[in-house]
Amino acid sequence: MQFNNNKRYNDYSSYIKRTFSERVQKISLDTGFTCPNRDGTKGVGGCTYCNNSTFNPYYCKPNKSITQQLDEGIAFFSKKYKTQQYLAYFQAYTNTYADINLVKQLYYEAINHPKVIGLVIGTRPDCINADLIDFLSDLAKDNYISLEFGVESTLERTLKDVNRCHTYKETIEAYELAKNRGLHLGAHMIIGLPGESKADILNHAKELSKLPINSLKLHQLQVVKHTMMAKQFKDNPEQFRLFTVEDYVDFVTDFVALLRPDIIIERFISESPSHLLIAPKWNLKNFEIVAKIDKKLAEKDLWQGKSIETSLQS
Structure with missing residues (x-):
């Protein structure tokens, strides 16, 4: 089976072409907000794997206004x-974790920029409420609004181990609150968190497929400097089963085959800056990994949703 662009999955590039009339670029923004597992509200230290410096570009600084960024x-x-x-991509930390009037002010500033056609908002499932969803839904009447939740894992024990300080039950509730409101709903998932078997990770695909999500970003687990996970990796490396390129490519094809076929796959991997990355060091660009995944899907005659179709037929 083939989707658009001769792919065996629902790719993001084709979605963008269908949705917009020309090329679209995300501009990352930093509001200066924090997270409830950093400021002591729910915990301290943040997620064990998190270092926001791994994805913030040079211009993305909270001391600059949204317009300047x-x-x-x-x-x-x-x-x-x-x-x-x-x-306008509100990316760093939790971008709904502030007084709603400040949140609205910053979102309005971004959406009123003459060259901005929509917002992409990254947040946590426990940092959303009905008032905010009502506001975003109203914005979505005239603008493209994407709301992305960091799901990371569907296992409660994993979420506790990585200090997320929210539950998967809260993730389900957040999507239920946001669905059918004119918003593009995204999810982020980390593949290979400590303590998760391959069977556990494949089950994530099944659980994600039950959520009302439109798109999915996959991130292979990366251990980066200046994180709690970096210390854990140094002290107890045996607790980590980091993927090699070959193993990841092979594994992710099985993962894709278990995903609901209408879910748009926005990315398969993350690329942390080399000066921050501890492991695994693949030394390959995103497009090179994608090419390998495309080839492996063809070799295995797999496509997005195939394993769901097979189970329904049996």
């Missing part, structure tokens, strides 16, 4: 692509 980001990307549209 957008202007600098657009100036950077417009050098390469003259004609494109922009999405």
Whole structure:
């Protein structure tokens, strides 16, 4: 079976082409917000794997206004692509974790930028409420609004071990609150967290498929500097089963085959800066991994949702 772009899965590039009239670039923003598992509300230290420096570009600094961050980001990307549209990506930390009036102010500032056509908002499942969903739903009447939750795992024990300080039950409740409100709902998932077997991870695909999500970002577990996980990895490396490139490519094809076929796969891997990355060091770019996954899916004659179809037929 083939989807668009001769892919065997529902790819993000095709989705963007269907949704927008031209190329779209996300501009990362940092509001300066924190997280409830950092400020003591629910815990301290944040998630054991988290170092936001692994994905914040140079212009993305909370001491700059939203407009300044957008202007600098657009100036950077417009050098390469003259004609494109922009999405304001509230990426760092938890972007709904503040007084709702401040949240609204920053979102309005971004959406009113003349070159911004929508918002992408990264947050936690326990940092959303009905008032905020009502506000975002109203914005979505005239703008593209994507709300992404860090799911990371569907196992309660794992969420506790990595200091998420929320439950998977809360994840389910957050999506129930946000569904059918005109929002594009995304999910982030980490593949290979300590203590999870391959069977556990494959079951994540089944559980994710039950959620009302539109898109999914997969991140292979990376151990990065200046995190609690870096210390855990140094002290007890035997607790970690980090994927090699070959193992990950093979495994993720089985994962994809268990996913509901309408879910858009936005990414398969993360790329942490080399000066921060401890392990695993694959030394391959995202497009190179994707090419390997495409090839492996063809070799195994798998496609997104195939294993669901097989189970229904048996």
